Amino acid sequence: MSVMHKGLAALGLVMLATPALAADDPLTAPVAAKYAGAFGEPAPPRLLYGNTWALGSPTLSVTVVDSGEGLVLIDAGLAQWAPVLEAHLAQIGHSIREVKLIVSTEPHYDHASGIAALARDSGARVVASEAGAQVLRAGHSGRSDPQFTELFAYPPVPVVEVVRDGETLRVGSLELTAHATPGHTPGSMSWSWKSCAHTGGCQAFVATASLSALTDEVYRYSDPANAQALAAFRGSFTRLRALPCERVIASHPQHAQAAGATGAAVEAPCRALADHFEGELAKVLAREAAG
Template structure:
């Protein structure tokens, strides 16, 4: 079973010399890519990712939708999990992106190439995916680094609905962690029981060393977080999946009442503490 595989075995599916799946030297790669078997979330929505990075597959009845792509070296394992569920990766029509960071977007270029799917992102997200690099206003910009560029990206706006088969997926702009971050929601039904599933982009207010959220240039970032909190608090949300599972609570997803509100509250608390600490340091 895939859950018993080592990281080395997980990566063995990548073709030698493949520039799109070349492993990135990331300190937390072993933790983020801890192998897990595919899992049903509800009805025809599945988890096909890893212990520290969420990747979702939706069966719409007329094609598949994938959300996020983890690190570049993860692409073969994602497709292997799709096959374990009995699906053909060539049936993936869309790959939705939550944010232009290597840990969630690094595998998109390989996944798009190997499936023929269309990558979908926000306008700012598309800029980052095409560049394969962090934006100039990204709080983590000073970390540097790059990942495989995505040649073609379909841009969607906040509130736009992507329809395929029986499924309608809504894009929700959730800026802050990056200004191009996008969350996605859809409804899954079993008989008369329907649940709204939310795949939330990261809202973690982290940064590279030296970045100041209290700096005047960072005001749009802080305002972006505030807008995202309002959006998450108002969003129908029966099941929450977060880009990094541990940010939403124990387990691979959170089906507790108020999960999206708790997710926003966690980020708001962390950002408030960060702003207070920066202000305190500036008065010393």
């Protein structure tokens, strides 16, 4: 073996020791630019309130909640974000190994393609709805997804636990409750928790799954075969309006802006979000009826 080859072997060992940084890591292989382009890069961590931080970009949310006895991640963003998110966690004094729980709002590539890498690097439990878990384990959606033909397949998540509507998960003293909000995908799930600050009390946070009525060229919400899915979508708006909700984190932040649901001055941000997207669904149904 030449000196050069010994050098390469040593480099190989270093790369094995830091899998998330390896250029050939299959779990962080970039989502194709055509799909990923709209989501930019993770911004530096921003403290939202108390124990709750935003790690995502202006168009794609990743949220971390610090229980004091471990971290919870809500969504993971794009697969190629994983090393950056881990570096950003380090900037706020946390190791990826402190993440004990990763929950998913929906199993589309933009929110979920990074889960496999972050779950591997953290050893965290991954939890989703039953329909969401099925897609995460496969790495791709089926025809029940309104956007089926326009989605990007991503690294499957080997082990995903299922949570039902209304169930509460605990990490330390933090309680995170699941709220089924299907419609954008059959398995969409929103999550609520209380974030408390040393001064200023607690705020009821809700991280909402996407509520947009987007479809590919085949799916129609008004198709009689999708009547149950449409009824479930309408139920999501009702459920969201009823939640204790002082701060909303939309899975795409611009959705909260469009609905007027951002900022501390908004009194009922979940209601604002539900009203806006129920209106958007009505427009889609009207377009389907017209043509």
